Amino acid sequence: xxxxxxxxxxxxxxxxxxxxxxxxxxxxLRNVPGVLKVDxxxxxxxxxxxxxxxxxRPEVLKDALGQLGxxxxxxxxx
Numbered sequence: 001x002x003x004x005x006x007x008x009x010x011x012x013x014x015x016x017x018x019x020x021x022x023x024x025x026x027x028x029l030r031n032v033p034g035v036l037k038v039d040x041x042x043x044x045x046x047x048x049x050x051x052x053x054x055x056x057r058p059e060v061l062k063d064a065l066g067q068l069g070x071x072x073x074x075x076x077x078x
Contacts, residue, residue, distance in 0.1 A: 002053040003036070005077045006061060009046060012071030016042035024068065032056060032064050048077060 016022050022040040025047060029038045034055030040047045049061055058074060065072045 004051055004053050004058075006049045006051050006058045007046065007075040007077035008049065008061060008065070008072040009075045010065070010070050010072050011045070014069045014071070015045055016040065016070070018042055025065065025070070028064050028068055029061060032060055035061075046075075047072070 010016055010025075016025060019042060022042040025040040026038045029035055029040075029047070029049055034052040035049055036052060037050040038047065039049075047061075047065075051058065051061070062072050062074075
């Protein structure tokens, strides 16, 4: 299984304002096939996702966030 940690930065006009927004993002991304773990931080506007690359591509994460009205860009993770 090919596993990767994908970092996403929320930007644009619609951001995560509170812990409830981060929870909504977390729940939405957990429903994406191949997602193993999600950690969303509304204070930093960061979302880290552990993803099985054999089941999904990172672009599907951005698509799922877009359906919630969020724009995201991929960032380097540690």
